[in-house]
Amino acid sequence: MQTYRQSRRLRDVRYDVRGPILTEAMRLEAEGHDVLRLNLGNMRPFGLDARPELMDAVARSLEDGQAYSDSRGIPAAREAIADYYRRCGVRGVSPADVFCGNGVSELITLVLQAMVDPGDEILVPAPDYPTWTGAVNLTGGVPVHYLADEANGWNPSLEDIESRITPRTTALVMINPNNPTGAVYSEETVRGMAAIARRHGLVLLSDEIYEKLVFGDAAHHHAALAAGDDVLCLTFGGLSKAYRVCGYRAGWVVATGPLGRAADLLEGLTLLSNMRVCPGVPGQYAIPVALAEDSPWGPDVVDPDGRIERQLALTAERLNAIPGVSCVAPRGALYCFPRIDREMYGIDDDEAFVLDLLRSEHVLVTHGTGFNWPDPDHFRIVCLPEADVLERAVGAIARHLESRRLA
């Protein structure tokens, strides 16, 4: 019998955050088990709701939003985005340089399709948000992973980045604040990465979806500011996390730098935007309300009562109390990415480990190799539930580890 096969281009494309572990979790749920899902940075299921002004804007859009919009997004959204970056100090951003999309996810794929030829090498962090590696593979390009340094608060190693550059390298991906590590890069790191892009003529692709999720004394530094006028920088942002509307699919990418020299690339991106027709229209109506200068959010957009910051700190502290587990305290985003002593707990395959944990304790986390981390010795836990739930989850992880302890 004939079988129907997926394309060969998908051979190296993975997105394990929603992979076989999630299928197993759903099977357990169908059997009647309560699974604590700590695999997705999705705000609403954990009681983190958007402000009503934002929902009202979308509700009011339902009449006008029936029509297709401009393929790059409604003018009001693109103007608000350009204005926002200008207020952040990025000079000369115009709505013409803004492309809206169905979340950053779609734009990552669109941008890479627009600029990568087979064999081009794209520098991607390890660990990464796996859409980046997957989307590079989809183009036939080669993801070349540079190491984030766990011993240095997960800041990327500039020496390691530079050592991996070849004549085929065309772009450098930065994810800051970082998923999955929770790192917020120092200004020195951001400037160092921009300088590498400048020296080697690379496009800087900066995923800043978590830019407003920074805690304590951490501060976010826009790559576009460090890139200046002479490095082409594509900055990705959106409402999913900061404004708690993952489901509205409201994201954007903004081009800055020597745009005259980028006309061909941007024409390609416009072509792909046109082919995609337009992003979902109602969600775009939330953008001008969220980004307005007199936005009802004020400075505390994401975490007005400090809940997320406390949950991140608590999770890291409890993880660090488990023998053989160490966790760099996150300074941003929504996640902890702890290391486990593999010898102590007999872990050769981290996906098998998270499956065992799921089956024994009904806690769903994601294995580190799912984020292109090279060794099977990390996992990612989402820190969105309230403190008592997180304490129970970490307690369950400790119990599971104890049950398999060898040394």
Ligand code: PLP
């Ligand atoms: N980039 C990073 C680093 C993410 O963690 C996520 C989602 O978790 C995305 C992009 C996708 O966000 P969006 O909802 O805008 O597609």
